[in-house]
Amino acid sequence: MAPNPAQTRRSSGRDLREARRELLHRGSVPAGLLQPQVARSWARSWQAGLQPCGRMPGAPHASGAQLARALDEQRELVAHAQPVMQFLAEQVEGSDSIVLLAGADGLLLQAQGDMHFASRAERVALRPGAVWREQYRGTNAIGTALAEGQAVVVHGAEHYLERNAFLTCAAAPIFSATGSLLGVLDVSGDHRGFHRHTLALVRSAARMIEHRLFDTRHEPGRWGGLRLRLHRQAEGLGTITEAMLALRGDGVVAGANAAALALLGLQWQDIGRLHVDDVLADPLERLLHWCVQSPGLARVVHTRRGEALWLQVEGSRMVQGPRPAPSVPLEQDALAALDTGDAAMHSAIARARKLLGKPIPLLLQGESGAGKEVFARAMHASGPRAAKAFVAVNCAALPETLIEAELFGYERGAFTGALREGSPGRIREAHGGTLFLDEIGDMPLALQARLLRVLQDGQVVPLGGGRPVPVDFALVCATHRDLPGEMAAGRFREDLFYRLNGFALRLPALRERSDRAELVARELRRLVPARTLAVAPDLLQALLAYRWPGNMRQLASTLRTACALLDPLDEEIGWEHLADDLSQALRGAPQAPREDLRSISLAAVDRALADSRGNHSEAARRLGVSRNTLYRKLKLKAA
Numbered sequence: 131m132a133p134n135p136a137q138t139r140r141s142s143g144r145d146l147r148e149a150r151r152e153l154l155h156r157g158s159v160p161a162g163l164l165q166p167q168v169a170r171s172w173a174r175s176w177q178a179g180l181q182p183c184g185r186m187p188g189a190p191h192a193s194g195a196q197l198a199r200a201l202d203e204q205r206e207l208v209a210h211a212q213p214v215m216q217f218l219a220e221q222v223e224g225s226d227s228i229v230l231l232a233g234a235d236g237l238l239l240q241a242q243g244d245m246h247f248a249s250r251a252e253r254v255a256l257r258p259g260a261v262w263r264e265q266y267r268g269t270n271a272i273g274t275a276l277a278e279g280q281a282v283v284v285h286g287a288e289h290y291l292e293r294n295a296f297l298t299c300a301a302a303p304i305f306s307a308t309g310s311l312l313g314v315l316d317v318s319g320d321h322r323g324f325h326r327h328t329l330a331l332v333r334s335a336a337r338m339i340e341h342r343l344f345d346t347r348h349e350p351g352r353w354g355g356l357r358l359r360l361h362r363q364a365e366g367l368g369t370i371t372e373a374m375l376a377l378r379g380d381g382v383v384a385g386a387n388a389a390a391l392a393l394l395g396l397q398w399q400d401i402g403r404l405h406v407d408d409v410l411a412d413p414l415e416r417l418l419h420w421c422v423q424s425p426g427l428a429r430v431v432h433t434r435r436g437e438a439l440w441l442q443v444e445g446s447r448m449v450q451g452p453r454p455a456p457s458v459p460l461e462q463d464a465l466a467a468l469d470t471g472d473a474a475m476h477s478a479i480a481r482a483r484k485l486l487g488k489p490i491p492l493l494l495q496g497e498s499g500a501g502k503e504v505f506a507r508a509m510h511a512s513g514p515r516a517a518k519a520f521v522a523v524n525c526a527a528l529p530e531t532l533i534e535a536e537l538f539g540y541e542r543g544a545f546t547g548a549l550r551e552g553s554p555g556r557i558r559e560a561h562g563g564t565l566f567l568d569e570i571g572d573m574p575l576a577l578q579a580r581l582l583r584v585l586q587d588g589q590v591v592p593l594g595g596g597r598p599v600p601v602d603f604a605l606v607c608a609t610h611r612d613l614p615g616e617m618a619a620g621r622f623r624e625d626l627f628y629r630l631n632g633f634a635l636r637l638p639a640l641r642e643r644s645d646r647a648e649l650v651a652r653e654l655r656r657l658v659p660a661r662t663l664a665v666a667p668d669l670l671q672a673l674l675a676y677r678w679p680g681n682m683r684q685l686a687s688t689l690r691t692a693c694a695l696l697d698p699l700d701e702e703i704g705w706e707h708l709a710d711d712l713s714q715a716l717r718g719a720p721q722a723p724r725e726d727l728r729s730i731s732l733a734a735v736d737r738a739l740a741d742s743r744g745n746h747s748e749a750a751r752r753l754g755v756s757r758n759t760l761y762r763k764l765k766l767k768a769a
């Protein structure tokens with residue numbers, strides 16, 4: 131295991147004095163005198179314009195009402211943290227220390243422990259309501275753990291502000307099941323009482339909170355999917371060292387704890403993307419079967435890497451029951467969730483829904499970042515193949531030789547560098563599920579011929595020979611290229627085009643969508659569920675008028691950055707939360723075509739016609755207008 135930076139040797143008093151002198155003289159942190167985490171934090175504190183000595187710079191402090199609101203918004207975290215904090219306070223009793231809980235914004239929410247020390251801590255505002263982000267208070271365990279996303283000890287004069295040098299603090303971040311930082315748990319005390327074991331204690335306590343949060347959030351009945359507990363030993367199941375995974379009904383890994391990431395070699399980015407079949411050799415159907423047959427029974431499973439693990443699986447009735455027929459749309463299935471009020475999107479979703487479960491290949495067109503993959507995933511999750519794999523292959527991202535092996539698989543020893551046991555290939559992995567071929571327009575001609583054969587024959591022949599294997603999958607392809615143009619230029623096979631293009635759907639570019647305000651609001655709710663954020667009115671206007679060349683991808687990343695830059699008590703996103711280049715682009719933004727009455731009414735006509743399968747009487751009825759009015763509008767449209 132890699133040594134934890136927080137546990138390596140602490141700097142001596144001389145090192146720290148020397149480092150501080152250098153910082154004040156040269157304005158940079160000297161190498162080698164400080165622990166790496168502390169050195170990085172000193173550099174950030176200096177860059178934030180903080181002076182190590184002298185008067186304390188201004189730092190925000192929540193009013194009673196603001197603190198009460200923060201406690202209410204984060205009540206789940208606070209409720210689960212409380213008993214753990216009490217346990218921790220008992221462990222450090224008599225050591226002149228207090229236990230603190232801070233939110234992800236550095237706002238201290240709760241304190242427990244030694245009242246005598248608490249009154250000393252009050253003098254440096256180490257109490258609920260104060261904000262301990264690094265930018266206000268320099269290097270400190272809470273702020274530094276938040277900035278680094280790691281457990282950290284900040285001892286004595288390692289604190290950037292000299293006034294905090296009487297403290298020794300150990301803090302560990304608390305993560306949600308999807309990897310977002312929920313807060314920090316901290317033990318702060320008099321620096322003379324420093325104990326090497328405090329950090330390990332705080333880290334275990336943070337794991338306990340994560341474990342409790344995970345467990346209750348994914349309780350069968352409350353969570354509609356499966357909850358998996360995994361451990362190398364049967365006795366480890368049910369303890370806080372167990373790995374936990376939450377699976378959606380379609381098998382996508384929707385949540386994990388840190389132990390699961392370590393045990394299964396996953397990363398936070400994999401959550402929401404990986405299917406359990408990519409992780410475990412035992413397929414989803416088997417897990418579902420066990421869940422019904424003997425929930426909670428410990429069994430042995432194998433990971434894709436071949437390791438044997440003990441597993442307990444539990445799930446709600448919803449997962450165990452038969453899936454609803456695809457023709458009965460659920461109120462809020464994944465496709466419905468994409469319908470945020472734009473007419474073109476609504477019509478695309480309505481038409482896509484009719485294709486679910488039918489053997490018609492779909493060709494998704496739209497600009498880069500418009501959400502084609504998100505749309506394809508939503509179709510998969512809303513259709514009858516949801517329990518099987520969704521396999522996405524980006525044809526532009528791999529060199530020709532690799533795509534061939536990646537897609538069609540290979541026999542053992544087929545080429546140098548191949549896995550000894552061979553590989554089934556992505557097409558076979560999609561068997562029963564959905565194969566999503568992104569950037570299909572970039573597929574090399576030779577592979578187009580092979581793909582065509584697979585689609586015609588319904589079987590795949592692995593590289594290096596071997597017997598053909600029958601495959602059955604729903605096919606969704608996406609491209610932002612003009613395929614007819616590519617065909618005319620001889621870069622795309624016509625016969626393949628007609629095979630792929632069972633039905634073409636074009637997703638609108640973001641600038642064409644009339645639901646941009648709703649998309650902004652939804653994304654903010656998703657990013658910061660605990661707070662109600664507003665956007666400054668002039669900024670909102672600029673966001674809505676901007677052309678968004680990167681579409682949803684660019685909008686989502688802009689809002690993510692803005693939320694990261696918010697101060698803890700901010701309730702509004704303003705220009706200061708945007709990167710300079712985007713601010714500039716927004717201020718000089720050429721306006722997107724305004725949503726005028728004519729285009730709104732024509733979009734409504736399109737939508738009504740799509741919903742009524744082109745039946746004019748039905749469409750007129752849906753619109754609440756006469757057939758003559760509808761014909762007039764259609765004439766206007768054609769003009």
Ligand SMILES: Nc1ncnc2c1ncn2[C@@H]1O[C@H](COP(=O)(O)OP(=O)(O)OP(=O)(O)O)[C@@H](O)[C@H]1O
Nearest residue numbers: 468497498499500501502503504505568682683686
């Ligand atoms: N409806 C949506 N709501 C919120 N975010 C979305 C939505 N659709 C897409 N996004 C965001 O945009 C990003 C890009 O989406 P996606 O990969 O589906 O686009 P794409 O059209 O397939 O892009 P490319 O052509 O470049 O592969 C996603 O990672 C997601 O963050």
